[in-house]
Amino acid sequence: MATFTLASWATNLTYANLSSSVVDAAVKSLYNWAGCAIGGMGQAAPQIALNMSTVAGFCGPPTSNILGLNGSSADAQVAAFVNGIASHVDDYDDTHLAVTIHPTGVVASALLAITEARSATSPVSGPEFLTAFVAGIEAELKLGLSVYPEHYDVGWHITSTTGSVGAAVAVGKLIGLDTAHMQHAIGVASTQVVGMQAFFGSDTKSFHIGRATQGGMVAALLAQGGYTSSLTALEDKYGWLNVVSTRENATATFAQLGQGTWEIERNTFKPYPCGIVMHPIIDGCIQLRNETLSQGKDVEFVTQIALRVNPEVLVLTGQTDPQTGLAGKFSIFHAAAVGLLYGAATPAQFTDEVVLNETVVAMRQRVNVTTDNSVAEDQAYVTLTFGDGSTMEKFVEHAIGSLANPLTVEELKTKFIDQASLQIGGERAAKAYDVFTGISNATDVGKLSSFF
Amino acid sequence: MATFTLASWATNLTYANLSSSVVDAAVKSLYNWAGCAIGGMGQAAPQIALNMSTVAGFCGPPTSNILGLNGSSADAQVAAFVNGIASHVDDYDDTHLAVTIHPTGVVASALLAITEARSATSPVSGPEFLTAFVAGIEAELKLGLSVYPEHYDVGWHITSTTGSVGAAVAVGKLIGLDTAHMQHAIGVASTQVVGMQAFFGSDTKSFHIGRATQGGMVAALLAQGGYTSSLTALEDKYGWLNVVSTRENATATFAQLGQGTWEIERNTFKPYPCGIVMHPIIDGCIQLRNETLSQGKDVEFVTQIALRVNPEVLVLTGQTDPQTGLAGKFSIFHAAAVGLLYGAATPAQFTDEVVLNETVVAMRQRVNVTTDNSVAEDQAYVTLTFGDGSTMEKFVEHAIGSLANPLTVEELKTKFIDQASLQIGGERAAKAYDVFTGISNATDVGKLSSFF
Secondary structure (H helix, E strand, C coil), X not given: CHHHHHHHHHHXXXXXXXXXHHHHHHHHXXXXXXXXXXXXXXXXXXXXXXXXXXXXXXXXXXXXXXXCCCCCEECHHHHHHHHHHHHHHCCCCEEECCCCECCHHHHHHHHHHHHHHHCCCCCCCHHHHHHHHHHHHHHXXXXXXXXXXXXXXXXXXXXXXXHHHHHHHHHHHHCCCCHHHHHHHHHHHHCEEECEHHHCCCHHHHHHHHHHHHHHHHXXXXXXXXXXXXXXXXXXXXXXXXXXXXXXXXXXXXXXCCCCCCHHHHEEECCCCCCHXXXXXXXXXXXXXXXXXXXXXXXXXXXXXXXXXXXXXXXHXXXXXCCCHHHHCCEHXXXXXXXXXXXXXXXXXXXXHHHHCHHHHHHHCCEEEEECCCCCCCCEEEEEEECCCCEEEEEECXXXXXXXXXXXXXXXXXXXXXXXXXXXXXXXXXXXXXXXXXXXXXXXXXXXHHHC | CHHHHHHHHHHHCCHHHCCHHHHHHHHHHHXXXXXXXXXXXXXXXXXXXXXHHHHCCCCCCCCEECCCCCCCEECHHHHHHHHHHHXXXXXXXXXXXXXXXXXXXXXXXXXHHHXXXXXXXXXXXXXXXXXXXXXXXXHHHHHHHHHCCHHHHCCECHHHHHHHHHHHHHHHHHCCCCHHHHHHHHHHHHCEEECEHHHCCCHHHHHHHHHHHHHHHHHHHXXXXXXXXXXXXXXXXXXXXXXXXXXXXXXXXXXXXXXXXXXXXXEEECCCCXXXXXXXXXXXXXXXXXXXXXXXCCHHHEEEEEEEECHHHHHHHECCCCCCHHHXXXXXXXXXXXXHHHCCCCHHHHCXXXXXXXXXXXXXXXXXXXXXXXXXXXXXXXXXXXXXCCEEEEXXXXXXXXXXXXXXXXXXXXXXXXXXXXXXXXXXXXXXXXXXXXXXXXXXXXXXXXXX
């Protein structure tokens, strides 16, 4: 019943079902995603992906925008792919902390590209777009909840493995699939399991998002054309839930769709462009840097940075000696070093140059990590030892950007403008911010990208 | 080391390394594939897939042929997708029985499409094409051997899950990747795990082949452009081997690449367009039909068909009451009934019409299956009981098409011509047969499709 329950819920969802708080969370998720997709286009991964698609001749007539480029467009499949990669490449996107899913990238990249491609014949209003978006996000996150943590622990990149289903549900909702066709779409999406943790720290991590985006979109369009999969794809003995996880409780999880908790309201936004489990350490190191300086000391005299963290931190971000900016995003050693040395962790601290900088490398070597199960994933203990033997300690109870300590609307705006300006300039960035924050009032979402 | 070993072997492979027996097996595999891809285009699945790609505008300038259409072409990614689906949709392709992989579809569909796309600037000779093809096939099959049967038993469709890596190796070889770039290509391909057994009997089974074909092609092209994945993608703790299988011995398996056994020499070709584990039953039923008729009896008086088979037969083909032709390909009940009633199991016996035919349905209901671990997968016992109480029994020691009882060159030709003629007519089918059987002498493989 799981596949039917999900498909039926999604096809019956209406904008009237969404509370203002759900809409608010959806809009924040969307503009945070758009900022990341615009800013991320400065990285090599989305550029290589776009270049490959065009050089190889894999791109049909342009209908959909590459958000971070100056008016450039591609077919919906290529645009979704490239925007998906760009939105995740900086590890600066959103996070549903209970499942470590970055939910918006896959769903929104598929949805905006297909909306733009269809806008001439089937314009989509803000409320229609948001309804499809929320359907996809809830699908993806409930699916993730039904297999977490077993599915994640074996090594899957849960954002993309669940994301293709979320994208299929969102696109399927947008194009008006009925329940049976939606079931087939979910099936085609679910059989494409993209993403493993082996690729964290390389271009392929963000490829996962781009590819899952395409996979979900193609699934919905194939189902619309009558392509069959299975009406019980997810719960089949040899279907997604059983094949990719040793445990699942999708029947119970999907029964909660639209009842009580809307997962999108639990979405959070990253203050730092790197693995989220490192965020409390960065908070702690920035705070300790400020206290050090205010005491007239210099952080260069720190001889040891002792970290006490949740064990998952070393599993995901245990690289002691990263060699590239992307790898630095998964090095708790690098994160602590730049937090202390720069008092910041923006995209500028995760470039190849900074990762290879001698002072940074030397500071990384002074980082000592112990793990402690009693420390939550959004918590950390940081202790500095100085050359004179003195120490300074900090406990971070909830990292900035966590559910208990979320970014404010002002901080989200600053994050958007800062990263978007680097790629498309301040004026366009400001327009883009207005466009995406106002999406619920749009009469034709497919035209929005022409306004910035 | 597994990823490096595979990449290094593939990049160093030359045509001189291929014995005449390996080349012969490769050529047979290719023309058997081409016949299936041409004939399969009559099915809904590849047609819907092509239609979706063009209607949605996902197709760039035409460079590569859709084999079963009349001169129609598409971009290489779409052509590879559609040919991949068409080559598998009839379940009439090839099989490496030790791993239940149908190896050629994914690899050849990617390779021919990219060869055609590049033929204007980088023409590829028959020997170059065959070398890349063998590299991909060996990669795919050795990878499969390293995780079989655990990987298969959990529910993965092993043809496509290993196929994307095979396609990446083949395309990577063709475009001249060096070892490190090949490692990255293998990584991008491996993180796209497409295909679960839940979809057997639906359009999505053949989608797996088409999508894995694209996945491997895209992986090779991204790696060529400098896209990074992991140099240890397969053996990483959170990489393909560990994530998708509870057991692997890739290091040992890859050490055997090019040493002694070439897996392509163990490839076999299906005499019947359906799940291969049903083939011995079909053989037995056809033989019993002939004996029944020769004794002046009529098969309509059969009151029971008792089958004794390997347990895997019911796992994979246990559908008692299929409702579509595709589902009939995975019903041992249907297979026995048509073998007995028609004395044949060609594409004509796996149409929706025949599956729903009253006489066939009635005969299916008389089929009784018991499983027996001592019966090999290419063996079967069939016992007919007649209305008068008499019985007739048959033991099939090795099904037609098995390694011990392979199709002859004449039978392969008949298979090719029969299925290709239905789609493109007898004259073009004969030309296509000549083209693909002569591929080792071609000076420009990318032009071959223009000759039929």
